[in-house]
Amino acid sequence: MTTTEQADAKFEKKLATAQFTDEMLDEMRALIGTELRTAGSVNNEYADRHAILRYCEGIGDGNPLWTDEEYAVQSVYGGIIAPPTFIFACLGSVQVGWRGLGGFHAETDIEFYKPIRVGDKITATIVFDGFDGPIEASNFAGRRIKDYLRQEYRNQDGELVAKFICSRMRFERSEMQKKRETRKIELPHPWTPEEIEQIERDVLAETPRGADPRYWDDVNVDDELDVITKGPMGLSDFIAFIASGAAPIPRIAAHGVALRRFAKHPKWAFRDPNTHALEPVYAVHYNDYAASLQGAQAAYDVGVQRTAWGVHQLTNWMGDDGFLKHVHGQYRAHVYLSDVVRLGGKITEKYIDDDGDHVVKVETWAMNQRGQNAMPGTAVIKLPVRPPAA
Template sequence: MPGTQQRFSLIGEKSLVDLRKLIGVPIEDSLEPWCYEASRDNVRHWAHGIGDDNPLWSDPQYAADTSYGRILAPPSFIFALNRSFSGYVGGMAGVHAMFAGIDVTWHQPMMLGDQFTTKVWLKDLVEHQTRFAGRSIQQIYRCEFYNQKSELVAAGDSWCFRTERDTARERGTKYEEVKKKAPVRYEREDLAKIFSYYESEEIRGSIPRFIEDVKVGDKLQTIVKGPMTVTGFIAFAQGWGGLYIRANKLAWKQLKKHPGLGIPNKFGIPDVPERVHWEDDLATLVGTPAAYDYGPERCSWMSHHLTNWMGDSGFLRHLEVKIRRHNPVGDTLYISGEVVRTFDDGGEHYAEISQKAINQDGELSVLANGIVKLPSRG
């Protein structure tokens, strides 16, 4: 790049060719997942990491009185079960990866004590031109999740965009206006407004939401996530298990095995690229305004919105999420939804919900579409 110092790797044609050869090939040596089973602790840590206090996920006494008779894991718990699906993509060493969306169908609930295996493979590579970094590669993975009975629990796609860090920083136009703004500052009345959403957040719980009571145009209660803090991002990582978050000897072993992983910090210490989620220094080097949230975290917030609405007797059947921008530290998200269709299929009853999330400045952060199975009075 004329006039700029190249600090990071570029998208190379050879690496793309080599990666394309792996399309459709099962990933047999997949990275160890954070969770193999839906234990009481694993499920609670996951739910608390996304800020979801639904007692169905964490209160054994409450769950015992439901039709399930025991704790369930939130649908988004699948992110803790497979690293590739969660955005730890292979190939193109040194090229930044940004998690950007999912398209998933659930077939079975995930219940306390269930144990899981997965099958995952690279599904496709798609080239795009973006405002964030010019040329980028959408890297799509397909994953299937099975329980200990070999039943298919869920299956779907997730994708990351691979971008050149230097290009995003020097030539990207997506965040030009954001970078010119003064840092967000919350006054007491601003925080009071946000906290009022938390105070009034409704969990449908044990009260069934029958399909007969749902109409096209019905609005879901808006929920809030934020204001974003590094503390919140770390809380998510505790439940999700960031692959690169390792200490001392284990961190050294990881960097020894993958020398290109380490990016020197301001002290000259090689550290992992995942620190874009808690260090502004590296986040700005890759072209974003500041440290920002995790993509799987944001997808999980969209499913949280739906499970609040559907209640214990509902089942999240399908969710598609498209992430449109980063949420840097200081942002607050407002998640809203509207019923756009009700329909029957195979004797089951469904509501389709269109969702979106905007930040405190009205900027679009997420678009999503969910399909929820609901009971009928009949």
């Protein structure tokens, strides 16, 4: 290769591509049980009022329990608390290994133990718990791996606030790119003005239960939860999530700070052919070209962002006196720019759990306009018990 060809190749700088090898698998097995470095991915150490507000704005959750001091002081908490998924704004996740492979967030499983209050300092530890596979080729992708990161969040008193198992699918980008055309859909979605008007009415119709308790005694199996609507997804919706501090792996940076990081970790970046700028791999969430290199049709949402939307729907329904104990979701389809997602659920069980809490188990969903459930899942919610009559 000539000097000119080498310079051109360096300038093109596309996303790295690699294949699963025995050497790579052995390397990753040796990392199982390793506690990972987190310094480059911490966004908010402290749950101050503005950090909570920015996060709520970034997920479109206007619940006054998170944002209005005058309202929150009258609640059972005596002041503002953060929405449960604020943990993502402290540290969304990190990356580990799998050099040159692509990755999609595949599944989220979170246990919540304590609320986060204004002023709490949240520290996360992350451990690589291993992986399954390689799983053989499918219509969606070539061979793939599913790996697991265990993320534990503690407050300044050392109390466990939440435990998040983050599962990602790792794949060979070249195989995913080959199958891209087989998954082609019409984007942007061809909404009519009448449909847009109805969608926006639905978005504005959402109402948190608030201070009116939803008693365990009053709900029944097969009851459906109130639906909330997100969309049509715009670029600002995706960027607002980044601006909230919830962009993971690692923090987004600019100019010389970014260039020095990319020089140190070349596979973190690619060169955008339109702007000629180096962009982080995370740009798949706002850059169509980057998304296409991952085998996607266009820029798509972040997995934990979608979980935050689902938790928004659950906390709206349960009211201030409820407590979300567990949430689980699988990411089954990308949510693209111009998509609309309607999040809902149905009670499937009602019982007293091992902690003595009166809870309901909920089947949850996130339906897009193509009739796909983009995030099937479950949740467990503690509800207050109706006090005995005087």
